[in-house]
Amino acid sequence: MADVAISIKNLNVGYISDFGLIKVLRNVSIDIPEGKITGIAGESGSGKSTLATSIMGFINPPMLVESGSIIVDDKYEILSMPKDELNKIRGKVISYVPQAAQNSLNPIRKVKETFADILKSRGMDYYANTDIVYKALEDVGLTDRQVLDMYPFQLSGGMKQRVVIAISLILNPKILIMDEPTTGLDVIVQHEILKLIKKLQKEKNLTLVIISHDIAMLFQISDYIAVMYGGQIVEYGKYITLLKESYHPYTYLLLSSVPTVSSRGKKLPRIPGDFEGFIRYPKGCVFSSRCPFATITCKENPPETIVYDRFGFYKCSRYPQWRNEVSKAYE
Numbered sequence: 001m002a003d004v005a006i007s008i009k010n011l012n013v014g015y016i017s018d019f020g021l022i023k024v025l026r027n028v029s030i031d032i033p034e035g036k037i038t039g040i041a042g043e044s045g046s047g048k049s050t051l052a053t054s055i056m057g058f059i060n061p062p063m064l065v066e067s068g069s070i071i072v073d074d075k076y077e078i079l080s081m082p083k084d085e086l087n088k089i090r091g092k093v094i095s096y097v098p099q100a101a102q103n104s105l106n107p108i109r110k111v112k113e114t115f116a117d118i119l120k121s122r123g124m125d126y127y128a129n130t131d132i133v134y135k136a137l138e139d140v141g142l143t144d145r146q147v148l149d150m151y152p153f154q155l156s157g158g159m160k161q162r163v164v165i166a167i168s169l170i171l172n173p174k175i176l177i178m179d180e181p182t183t184g185l186d187v188i189v190q191h192e193i194l195k196l197i198k199k200l201q202k203e204k205n206l207t208l209v210i211i212s213h214d215i216a217m218l219f220q221i222s223d224y225i226a227v228m229y230g231g232q233i234v235e236y237g238k239y240i241t242l243l244k245e246s247y248h249p250y251t252y253l254l255l256s257s258v259p260t261v262s263s264r265g266k267k268l269p270r271i272p273g274d275f276e277g278f279i280r281y282p283k284g285c286v287f288s289s290r291c292p293f294a295t296i297t298c299k300e301n302p303p304e305t306i307v308y309d310r311f312g313f314y315k316c317s318r319y320p321q322w323r324n325e326v327s328k329a330y331e
């Protein structure tokens with residue numbers, strides 16, 4: 001489908017451990033639209049990074065793909081591509097900024113040496129391509145070329161993140177996946193980086209996938225949001241739809257637990273308990289043990305996926321009834 005940048009079908013991914021294969025991603029299916037920002041939200045350990053590394057084809061032991069397909073840019077079947085073919089499209093078609101990437105810049109290499117390494121890995125000479133490097137730095141707001149002669153420790157957190165973004169975009173990819181792009185930065189720098197990301201996405205008509213546990217940040221920047229819980233996408237749709245009418249109680253509770261000006265002085269709903277974990281995985285709905293609206297049926301039977309839009313679905317068999325029970329539970 002031409003307007004889909006990434007199409008994932010029935011993806012099952014786990015990690016090999018002493019207990020055997022621990023399944024993490026469970027039947028993940030999602031179409032990510034082209035030229036938009038899609039946020040992947042979920043608490044720590046819900047499988048967000050596993051999903052991102054699967055899309056990039058970074059599948060090394062102990063990680064194991066059991067089944068499924070991932071098609072990028074309507075033609076690249078990531079899970080069946082040989083490594084050298086994957087390397088050719090990484091950076092050019094799809095790029096990735098991993099979690100805490102700003103801290104993984106090589107501390108003993110100047111910024112220009114890092115750029116040179118990246119270009120060399122693509123058969124390009126740094127000195128023959130300085131115009132590309134200067135443009136990439138300008139795009140991320142680093143107009144002073146002295147940055148190239150600096151070591152990472154001489155840069156602020158925000159500057160390092162800008163360098164990392166410049167590196168990820170240097171080969172003009174169509175798709176960029178960013179894992180926790182603002183974590184570890186102070187609030188003002190976070191705001192600047194988000195503004196930059198949004199600007200770059202618009203200018204370059206990028207498909208941007210942003211992964212974060214910070215649901216408030218994701219709702220600020222994203223066009224679409226996928227909510228992950230226990231290795232599944234439990235809800236997906238336009239951010240405004242999820243904001244106005246969450247179909248899944250987990251989305252509702254996540255959003256309600258974000259403090260706002262109007263919630264000042266009010267008691268915010270909490271999500272009780274903890275996720276059971278991937279070893280003792282719930283039999284029915286993955287969220288049922290923590291869901292205030294769950295019935296015995298929810299605990300026994302996994303819900304169907306209800307698709308209501310090209311880019312919208314939810315997995316809850318109690319919608320819309322649970323919405324009528326919110327006031328009784330929380331107000």
Ligand SMILES: Nc1ncnc2c1ncn2[C@@H]1O[C@H](COP(=O)(O)OP(=O)(O)OP(=O)(O)O)[C@@H](O)[C@H]1O
Nearest residue numbers: 015024042043044045046047048049050051062213
């Ligand atoms: N290399 C690994 N070996 C074994 N288990 C792993 C490995 N990487 C991740 N896991 C497990 O997979 C599950 C999902 O982890 P993942 O990192 O994908 O979640 P996440 O939502 O990105 O969390 P975080 O935001 O904390 O990174 C966790 O239970 C984690 O312990």
